[in-house]
Amino acid sequence: MEKAKISASQLFILMVLFELGSAMLVPLAIRAKQDAWLAILLGMLGSFVLFLVYHKLYTYYPDLLPTEYMQKILGKVMGTVLAFVYILYFMYDASRILRDFGEMLLTSAYPDTPLFIANALLMLVIIYTIRQGIEVIARAGELLFIFMYTLAVAGFILIVCSGLIDVTHLKPILEEGLLPILKVVFTQTLYFPFTEVIVFTMLLPYLNNPKKAKVTMLCATGLSGINLAITMLINISVLGVNLTARSQFPLLSTVQSIQVADFLERLDVFFMLAMVIGIFFKVSVLFYAVVIGTANLFKIKSPSRLSYPLGIVILFLSITIASNVQEHLHEGIKVAPFVHIPLFTIIPPFLLLIAFLKNRRKHRGNTLS
Known part of the structure; x- marks a missing residue:
């Protein structure tokens, strides 16, 4: 681990940017149709239970990375394999998010640019940022968080103001009951994007x-769950479920x-800026976890040395992970x-x-001695 510290507010900002990241890009929980917002909120609530598990593990080993306490x-042997x-x-995951970024950029702005470029x-910007350390990533988050929310x-x-919202697209609520929504929760929204923040156990x-x-x-x-639910409410109320x-x-x-007052339109650039910020931080956090985890596991004293080789691996993986965008999306829905x-x-x-049982046995041994 590098000798660095981040504040609770910086962790909060990084987590929000991470969770919004690519989740705002895709039609999240759309299999729940007009109740997609409800599936997102239920997934968020379900993830709270798992967060308490991750946090309890952290309290047992507050100074250790997960790659270390898994071995304890x-x-x-088993701990190293699992880590x-x-x-x-x-x-x-970092390669999948990077692929999302490339597909978004090519689809909406640069159709003739190769995906690799x-x-x-x-990836070059992310590698440079990772080499500066977690404190620099956190400070950049503080700066760009305000810009993104603006x-x-x-x-x-x-x-x-454009008068695009049509609330009739959101009706009827619970048309097919709660079961289809729960199915979406347990196959998608519980994991993407909420419990993906298991990566933050590497930063705690x-x-x-x-x-x-x-x-x-x-x-x-x-906050992320509420923002994503509002985003899907707006998407469905403007476009309708089918679109x-x-x-x-x-x-x-x-x-x-x-389109406001016949002159304010084609605001794609704002969307692109917000998405680039979100995806940048999501890939950065995942990549940072890969770098420090690998360095910790294989006892490499200078983690920054790993940033270039591992960055190149993630870059090539993002290109080869799927032959086209349809295959990439299918893998995300069916395989993930x-x-x-x-x-x-x-x-x-x-x-x-296991940690609880070991801790209790140790505590009992200390009491008896």
């Missing part, structure tokens, strides 16, 4: 006030619909849950149970 809990699996997942440009508020006001040891970790995580996820489902980037379509369920909902409670 499961033993050297390596999580590092591979963070690398895979678009991804490589962002864009979001301005966009919301312009959509309302840097927190300068560990007591604020739990409140910060829950508040950041609460939102068919649209590759529904928020872009919504922003393109803005089989990875997310064990890594987010099964393994952490299992680790917590």
Whole structure:
């Protein structure tokens, strides 16, 4: 670990930017149709339970990275294997988000630019940022968080002023009952984007006030969930369920619909800026976790040395992960849950149970002695 500290407010900002990241880009929970917003909020509430598990593990080992305490809990061999699996997942997730960025840029602005060039440009900036350390990432987050929210508020006001919102698109609520919504929650919104923040367990040891970790995580996820629910409410009320489902980037379509006083229109650039900021921080946090996790696992004294080789691996993985955008989206919807369920909902409670039993045995041994 580098000798660095971040504040609770910086952690809060990084978590919000991370969770909004690519989730605002896609038609999140659209399989719940006009109740997509409800599926997002239920996924957010469900993730709170898992956050308490992640936080409890952190309280047992506040000064250790997960790559270290997994070895303490499961033993050297099993712990190392599991830690390596999580590092591979963070690398895979970073490459998927980078691919989302490239596809968005090519679809909406630069159709003749090769995907590799678009991804490589962002990856170079991320590598440079990672080499500066977690404090620089956190300070950049503070600066761009205000800018991103200014864009979001301005966009919301312009959509309302354009008279685009039609609330009849949101009716009827719970048309097919609660079961289809719960299905979407347990196959998508619980994991993407909320419990993806398991990556922040790699950053919690840097927190300068560990007591604020739990409140910060829950508040950041609460704000992100509300923002994503509002985004889907606006997308569906402007575009309708069918168009939102068919649209590759529904928020872009919504922003393109803005027209105020016959002169204020074509505001795609604001959408692009907000998305680039969100995706930059999401990939940066995942990549930082990969770098420090790998350095910790293989006892490399200078983690920054790993940024270039691992960055190149993520870049090439983002290109080769799917042959086209349809395959990329299909993989995200159909394959991802089989990875997310064990890594987010099964393994952490299992680790917590073993840590609890070991801690109780140790405490009992100290009492008897």
